[in-house]
Structures are given as structure tokens and as C-alpha cells.
Amino acid sequence: MKPSQFDKLARVHFGRVLEPYGFSCARSRFATFHRKATGDVFHFIMPDAGTRGAWYDVKVFASTPALDPTFQDDFPEVGIPSDIWSQLSEHGIGMRQTQFNCKSEENMVRRFERTVAPALVNVAVPFLDGIQTLEDLIPHIRENLYLAYALHAVGRVSEARPLLEAERVRLGGSVNPASSLIVANLRKIDELLQIPPT
DSSP: OOHHHHHHHHHHHHHHGGGGOOOOTTTTTSEEEEEEEEETTTEEEEEEOOOOOSSSEEEHHHHHHHGTTTHHHTTSSEEEEEEEGGEEEEEESOOOOOEEOOOSHHHHHHHIIIIIIIIIIIIIIHHTOOOSSSHGGGGGGOOOHHHHHHHHHOOOOOHHHHHHHHHHHHHHHHHHOOHHHHHHHHHHHHHHTTTTOO
């Protein structure tokens, strides 16, 4: 299945299940569903087709502008703070990637109705319902840069500082230091490192 066909079908079928829970894929170039939780926390459910169009997986995660200096520009296609621990399966959200068939429209719809739709309602939505604040999100963050930003934002500056310093070194040695994302992150790190730990 071509990516454009997959996104069109995903918008229809995922939308039918997720819209009653407050999700929308407005502004998405693909089929990234999002809703606002409390404060600045947003919930995301992203069906993501594999490279050959024969299967897709579903990423379920929360994020906030506090974790990403390009959040507003990229929304809703934002970075995933939980990294590979964002995969939807029938049993939970975690590292275990479940590949759902989408070789044809018929295959996609059948598997969606049988497996994916119930997992969205019984697994994904309740999981996200439990993440309403940045403090709720912190235990799910697996990327050091996002974790550094989160710790700093909730006032845990002394814990954030060594992570920020390490990320400053890592990003500074990037093969593409002029990337707008890297530049934005280096600027944010430099701003945060000027605040003394408490």
C-alpha cells in the first residue's frame, strides 16, 4: 500500500475510533492524531507505515513544548520522548513492536477492526489518560535530552544539569551541526545551563 493511501485510510478508521476521545489529526501531514491534556501536555497516537507498505505499527506517547524547542513549528509531527517504548500492542505500550497488516485496504480494515481498534480503546487511551502533567510524563521518558528538559522544567535542576552538559557535547559533535533542530536544541541547552542548580 502506498503511503498516501495508508494515511487516507488511517485518517478515516483511526478517526472514527479516536475522535470520541477528543483526538484530531488536524494540521497533520500524515495521520498523527493528537489531543490536548492538561496544561501544555499533548497526547499522540501515530499509525506509522513500514517502508514497503505491507505493515504498520502504532506509536502512543505524550509530549509538551517544554521538551522540544521546535514543538510548535513541527506540531503534530513531534519527537517521541519515550523513543521505542511507545509501541502499541494488545497488551500495553512498550518496546514490543506489533506489526499490523496493511498490504491491501481489505487486510488493513479487517486487522484494524479485529485488533487495532480494541487496543486503541482498551490500551492506548487509558495509558494516555494517566499522563496529565509533565511529572506524570517523566517516568515514561527514555531519551536523555527530553529527560534533561523535563527535569529542569519541574525544578529538578541539579539532576538535569549533568544530562544537559552531556547532551551539549553530543550535539556539538554532530555530523550535521547546522541542522535547525540541533541549533535549536543547543540554544535551549545553553540558556538552561546559565541557570544555577538549586
